[in-house]
Amino acid sequence: MNNTSHSRAVRFLSGLFYFFSIFVLIALPGHLHSQWIPQSIPVNEPMLGLEFVNETIGWAITYNSSTSDTAYIIQTTNGGMNWHIQFRGDVGLYCIDALDDNICYAGGADTSGFAIFLKTTNGGLNWESPI
Incomplete structure (x- = not known):
């Protein structure tokens, strides 16, 4: 060459x-x-926290203090394809932490500014304040 x-x-x-x-x-x-793939959620508020415990089960919190004082905890059991409301309250929720498919914690403040702490031990059927 x-x-x-x-x-x-x-x-x-x-x-x-x-x-x-x-x-x-x-x-x-x-x-x-x-x-x-874009997904929709059942409320028209921004999502502030998202926590998945596996590829199908997850929780999210939504809250927008400029439009309302209502926060939502929503859950999916199919990887985010569908979401359903588990908790609605006149509080501000800012953080969420799920340990497994039954235990999940959420924290924030009520309308007076006092701390609020929510917990479920049954997959979100009931949310209670342990303190």
Whole structure:
């Protein structure tokens, strides 16, 4: 192989590499984001906290002090495809922590600004203040 054909081969391979690099940079981000599917929740408030205990069961809290003083605890049992309301109260909830599919804690403040702490031990059927 002489220098001319070697130079052409290097230029061809460089161009091919450049083309595929650009193709990957354009195609890859769309492919990575294609795994995310938008879901809707049963309330029109921003979600402030989200906690999943496995790939199907999770809880979330919603609250927006500028539009209402009502907070919601919502739960999914199918990976977020559907959500249902488990708790509604005139409080501000700001954090949530789930230990397993039965035990979950939520914390925040009531309308007077005093701390509120909620707990469920039965998967969200009942929410009580342990303190």
